[in-house]
Amino acid sequence: VIFNVGTDDITIDEPNAIVSDGKYHVVRFTRSGGNATLQVDSWPVNERYPAGNFDNERLAIARQRIPYRLGRVVDEWLLDKGRQLTIFNSQAAIKIGGRDQGRPFQGQVSGLYYNGLKVLALAAESDPNVRTEGHLRLVGEGPSVLLSAETTATTLLADMATTIMETTTTMATTTTRRGRSPTLRDSTTQNTDDLLVASAECPSDDEDLEECEPSTGGELILPIITE
Numbered sequence: 001v002i003f004n005v006g007t008d009d010i011t012i013d014e015p016n017a018i019v020s021d022g023k024y025h026v027v028r029f030t031r032s033g034g035n036a037t038l039q040v041d042s043w044p045v046n047e048r049y050p051a052g053n054f055d056n057e058r059l060a061i062a063r064q065r066i067p068y069r070l071g072r073v074v075d076e077w078l079l080d081k082g083r084q085l086t087i088f089n090s091q092a093a094i095k096i097g098g099r100d101q102g103r104p105f106q107g108q109v110s111g112l113y114y115n116g117l118k119v120l121a122l123a124a125e126s127d128p129n130v131r132t133e134g135h136l137r138l139v140g141e142g143p144s145v146l147l148s149a150e151t152t153a154t155t156l157l158a159d160m161a162t163t164i165m166e167t168t169t170t171m172a173t174t175t176t177r178r179g180r181s182p183t184l185r186d187s188t189t190q191n192t193d194d195l196l197v198a199s200a201e202c203p204s205d206d207e208d209l210e211e212c213e214p215s216t217g218g219e220l221i222l223p224i225i226t227e
Contacts, residue, residue, distance in 0.1 A: 005034050012048040014040040024110075094119075099134060108139065 002011050017040040019025045028039045034050040094114055098104050112119045123130045124138055 001029050001036070001038055003031060003036070010034060010036070010048065012036050012038045012046055014038060014043055014046055017041060017043055026111075097134070110140075 001013070002009050004010065017025070019040065025041055028037075030037045034048075036048045037045050038048075039045045096109070096112070096119065110120065119130070123132060123136075
C-alpha cells in the first residue's frame with residue numbers, strides 16, 4: 001500500500017504473502033495520519049509509525065524549562081503540528097482498480113469496505129455517488145465485481161462521509177411515551193447489544209405531557225440486521 005499525507009509517498013507492504021496465485025485473499029488496511037497497519041490473510045500485522053516518539057520525549061523534558069509566558073505559544077505550535085497529521089484523514093473520493101496509476105488490477109473483488117461504506121454494494125445498486133469506467137461486471141448474487149485492466153471505479157465521498165459509528169448514532173425513531181406504536185427498539189430486543197437507537201421525543205417539554213405528531217418515517221435511517 002502506498003499513500004501520501006502531503007509530503008512523500010509512504011509504503012507499507014507484506015513481502016511474505018503471495019497474492020497472484022488465483023486464490024481469494026483478505027487485506028486489512030488502516031490509517032490515521034502517517035500511522036498505518038496492513039495485514040494480509042493470517043500473516044502478522046505490519047505496523048508503520050512515523051519517527052518522532054523520541055523527539056516528543058525530549059520535548060516533554062524541555063517543556064519543563066520553557067518560561068511560563070511562552071508556554072501558550074509552544075502549545076499552539078504543537079497543536080498546529082498535530083492538526084497537520086490529521087488533515088488528510090478525510091477524502092473527497094476514492095478510486096479502485098488502479099488504472100489511473102498505471103498499475104491496473106485484474107481479478108475479482110468482493111467484500112470491499114471503506115470507512116464503513118459497502119462500496120461494491122453501492123455500485124451494484126447504481127448509487128449516484130459511484131461511477132464505473134471500463135470493463136466492470138457484477139458476478140454472483142453478492143456484491144462482487146470483476147475488474148479488468150481498463151477498469152476504474154470512483155466513489156464520491158463528499159456527501160457520504162460517514163463511519164460505522166456515525167451511521168449507528170444517527171439512527172433515530174420518533175415515539176411517544178403514551179400509546180406509542182412498536183418501535184425499532186421494541187422489535188430488536190435480542191440485538192440491543194449491537195444497536196444504539198436514539199429516541200426523538202417531543203420538543204415542548206421533558207415530560208412529554210403533549211402528544212407528539214406522528215412521523216412520516218421518510219427521514220429515518222433504519223439498519224438491516226443480519227444474523
